Amino acid sequence: MFHNKIIRDPIHDVIEIADKRVWSLINSAPFQRLRRIKQLGVCSFVFPGAEHTRFSHSLGVYHLSGRLIQVLKEKSQSSAVTRSLKKYGDTIRLAALCHDLGHGPFSHVFEKVLESVNPSVSPSALRHEKWTAKIIREHKVVSHLLNSQGVDANEVVKVIEKKHHIAYVNQIVSSQTDVDRFDYLLRDSTMTGAKYGLFDLEWMLLNLVLEDNIGEGELRLIKWKKGPFLAVDGKRGLSVLEQYLMGRYYMHIHVYFHKTIRSAELLVISILQRAADLMRLGRLKPADQAAWEETDVQSLFNFDHSIEHMSAPRVFEKMVKGEPVDVNEYLALDDVAVNGWIRAWSLGGQDPTLQDLSQRFVKREFFKSWAVPEDFEEYARLKMELEGLIVDIYGDPEYIKYYFLIDDLEARKYNDFFDKDGTPNPHEEILFLDERKNLRLLSSNKNMSINDITGKLAYKITRWCLPQHEKINRLCEKNKLKV
Template identity: 35%
Template sequence: MNEKIFRDPVHNYISITEPLIYDLINTKEFQRLRRIKQLATTSYTFHGAEHSRFSHCLGVYHIASRVIDHFEKHYPQDWNQEDSLLAMTAALLHDLGHGAYSHTFEHLFDTDHEAITQDIITNSQTEVNAVLRRVAPDFPDKVASVINHTYPNKQVEQLISSQIDCDRMDYLLRDAYYTGASYGQFDLTRILSVIRPHGNGIAFTINGTHAIEDYLVSRYQMYMQVYFHPASRAMEVLLQNLLKRAKKLYSAQKDYFKRTAPALIPFFENNYELKDYLSLDDGVMNTYFQMWMQADDAILADLANRFINRKLFKSLIITDESQTSLAEMKHLVSAIGYNPDYYTAKHKNFDLPYDIYRPEKENPRTQIELLQKDGSLIELSQESALVKSLTGTVHGDYRFYFPAEMLETDDLFQKEKEIFINYIQNDYLL
């Protein structure tokens, strides 16, 4: 096969030399990722964030291939080259199961993108599976085992999923580029020069400590400033409540939804197959929402209009003091004619920027290990005071969302709105 080149705004040239990788890219399941936004509703806040899961998966593959080239050249005694193709394949396919408006959809319809990724890889009816089986009959299962963290060689797993992996390194750089958030940048070249296989995992030589610090601070900043932005979360709340209303109406209006949202029927009925899941993408969903803007149901139509035309809810950080007022605030929302089940929501976003390995946890993290000059390992936060300050600390907030109309006082409901405003006047409003 001749070398295939993808021109990428983050990595410049992404070179494909393995026929398997190129054939996987050309499957319909992988091409579907072009129609799934990487950051879902974030483009309503950062208008440049229109990039796709397709470009991200290519980026993760590219970083993984660079790491593997580095391992094969400098550490052939510590890296099993028989796992090289497997690692690159898992990197390419790691997000294959993400769906339309992924996390919001998952929450409402109880889907699991990691489980669906494994299903696409191992299901004999998919084009991806047919390509993988050309390597060996058990190759799809090996790729799936990397995704579900059961593959015996943890070096491969940690390249794809750990606290500093190819997935995170690409999405931080890519999301920073497309959102215009310069604080998401870090020195990828330096990190890739100090990474190495070590034992049954991945380590970094200690002279790369500052580059890793920079990566972790960049990750922290991206979560606080981009991923947890209150306006993006307001769009998530609108989307969640819109789909919740449609799901509620379905049993009494089946014919309407069969006409306006046929691909959602299996999910309303909780009886979907893989082909149903793969038939959905962001464009399909947006078309349904535009149809619902003309619905007879006033709530469905209004929420669809708010989502399509970016009519955001406002939000308030929930504190111990405001927590006691939420019931009354929801009552006031109801008093002016809004159903609080669909026009209010509590939404929390919290992140743990870095933590050490804690075996007692249900899902313990793989800590970042530094290789010292004498050959021994030291955990990152023991070497870095900066990282130590982030270790084990949770950051984020908990918000109450409500219609922006609650802040207007020039109509018949002036009294109710003034009472509402009085509840929030001492809290942080966005």
């Protein structure tokens, strides 16, 4: 007999696992791997408490999905909605639990690395959601455990990819008011100590509703999936929605986009870019590659037991060279692996540039961030001068891409119905229920202060991250760039 498992959590207090098969899924090797991937990547270099992982976050998202489904059931006055929640509840909860299985080392940073070393491949093909889908479908343990619960693994993938035919099933797991964002905002705020993202979760959950009654003016705009739709109760929930949206906006500005964190992330990308270039040229051979090739990787990741981590960057080398990588190989990649490579490269060996970049990361000697004004008229001229300085200092034009890192950032309070170019994008809209119980687009509510100050809530900044060098510093200061 299975006894319910209780997990104590700093955000939700008690997370209860009442299903043996869910517990088995949590204890599978792919899910346990998330213990070795930090939620915020290199963020702990600035916020020392930010050591939380994708593992704890995924448990939190699973917990919130179950709570929200229960709240929606209790509030439902429609037997059809109640039946729908019962029918798709397990699919939603399991999608919430598994939504981050495909994250690579340092979370989103690894996606940027793959984009950098595979410029010919579409960025969407390299996103963690694609690997999550592959793991769910192709990993024997994961797919078996999902299917054994009467849930089609392919249906779980559809939810994660926002392709399920029922709107709210997608929205609970992946939207601008999803349980994923609810958890990471509260968790990141708590663990970093930066309280910007704290919001009234209980009130938010109580004021989310399922509704299918679309206002006439909105019909052509949001009839993109079969309802019901997840929406905020406009009578009682708009204030907490504003609190949540503003919190997310400020977390981007003050935490996720912190200049030192961004410099550290760009340095990781630069290190792995250099390693990739050397691998393609055959000039970087990992010392332990033979040990990797002699190991039966398939057996390590197909069975549900703990694994001994392997540090060989063979999988990354295959990805760099465009060779196929299966899910079992991909699952060998985590923060421990990449930190191990960087540590080894910092100690010397095959390439002075790779060693220098790696030492900067290990010693926390990141590049200095210089803010470039949006209307900076001398942008091209100064950029060319700085590139010339880097060539003078490091002796090779090729080094510009490793030592002159450009960071273009943008954050908005939320993504409204229209994309930047004005194209309708209903997947991005937040819905609320008006006084007539009609679904409306949030951007159409002119009474919300967050819409009154829309123009002031578009944060954009460009930073140049450059080595700390007397000549470079002097030139940047002379041109009135600020750190």
